[in-house]
Amino acid sequence: MIATQSTILQAMSRRVALVAAASLLAGCVSLFPKTEPAQLYRFGASTPQSQEVASGEPGFSVLLLATGFDRAAASDRILTVTGTQAAYIKDARWVTSSVALFDSALQRAFDADQGPARLLDHAAIARADYVLKLDVRTFEARYDHGQATAPTIVVEVHAALDRTHDRTVVGERSFKASVTARDNRVGDIAEAFDQAVARVLGELLAWVNARGEG
Numbered sequence: 001m002i003a004t005q006s007t008i009l010q011a012m013s014r015r016v017a018l019v020a021a022a023s024l025l026a027g028c029v030s031l032f033p034k035t036e037p038a039q040l041y042r043f044g045a046s047t048p049q050s051q052e053v054a055s056g057e058p059g060f061s062v063l064l065l066a067t068g069f070d071r072a073a074a075s076d077r078i079l080t081v082t083g084t085q086a087a088y089i090k091d092a093r094w095v096t097s098s099v100a101l102f103d104s105a106l107q108r109a110f111d112a113d114q115g116p117a118r119l120l121d122h123a124a125i126a127r128a129d130y131v132l133k134l135d136v137r138t139f140e141a142r143y144d145h146g147q148a149t150a151p152t153i154v155v156e157v158h159a160a161l162d163r164t165h166d167r168t169v170v171g172e173r174s175f176k177a178s179v180t181a182r183d184n185r186v187g188d189i190a191e192a193f194d195q196a197v198a199r200v201l202g203e204l205l206a207w208v209n210a211r212g213e214g
Contacts, residue, residue, distance in 0.1 A: 038093045039091060039092050039093075039186065040092075041078070041093070041095065041187070041190035042190070043105065043194040043197050044102070044104055044105025044194065044197060046195060047108060047109060047112045048112075048113070048199075059117070059118060060116055060117060060129040060130065060211070061117075061118050061119075061120045061127055061130070062117050062118065062120060062128065062131070062132050063119075063122070063128035063130070063132065064103070064106070064119060064132045065132065065133050067099055067103055067106075067134045068135035068136065069099045069135075070139055072086060073098055073138075073140055074098055074099050076095070076098070077093055079140045080143060080151065081141070081142050082146075082147055092186045098136075098139060102139075102197065105198075105201060106119070106204075109198075109205055113209070115206070115208075115209035117205070119132075129163070129164060129165075130161055130162060130208075130211070130212075131161070131164055132208065133160040134157055135157065135158045135159075136155070136157050137156050138156035139154075139155055139156075141154075147184075148184065149184060150180055150183050150184045150188065150189075151180070151184065151189060151192075152178050152179065152181070152192075153177075153189065153193050154176070154196070155197055155200050156175070157176075158173075158174045158175075159172065159204060159207070159208075160172045161211070170211060170212040171207070171211070175200045175203045175204050175207075177195075177196040177199035179196040179199070
């Protein structure tokens with residue numbers, strides 16, 4: 001009887017030790033992950049300069065269709081180009097997709113602008129005077145002088161403005177901005193993207209406010 005109790009106690013001790021070891025191991029997995037989390041960045045914080053509006057200038061509404069975007073740059077990864085080679089910056093991403101960030105920046109730019117054009121929600125499609133079609137054809141950091149130097153951010157957008165009541169294309173134009181980053185660091189690269197987007201949106205808004213003229 002004594003030997004049986006001893007055996008039971010030994011088995012219980014081994015079980016407790018195994019549980020404790022498993023708990024420690026699980027703690028190590030949660031405290032020390034195998035990979036470092038990616039650093040997140042954004043663009044669109046800089047708002048284009050508001051346009052002065054003549055008193056009594058009539059306003060009009062604009063509906064934005066789904067924004068087209070260069071496929072290689074449309075995700076949350078930051079695209080770089082060196083010659084004929086393309087790559088993404090390691091361990092760095094946008095906080096969401098480039099398309100979502102660009103559309104948010106566009107909406108904020110319209111909201112802050114004092115021009116006659118107002119960007120509508122898709123729910124108000126029946127009230128739109130114009131339809132705006134955007135295609136972001138280039139959205140990348142170019143290393144034209146080697147990867148040891150600061151890249152130049154290039155943002156190029158093609159726009160078309162249609163009048164809704166007669167479905168006439170009233171204007172088409174491309175907008176392009178190039179901004180060289182201050183240094184070859186991700187923070188500086190993200191800031192240069194922000195500046196390039198602000199420049200493109202500033203020119204785009206002025207063009208839309210003029211109803212696609214010029």
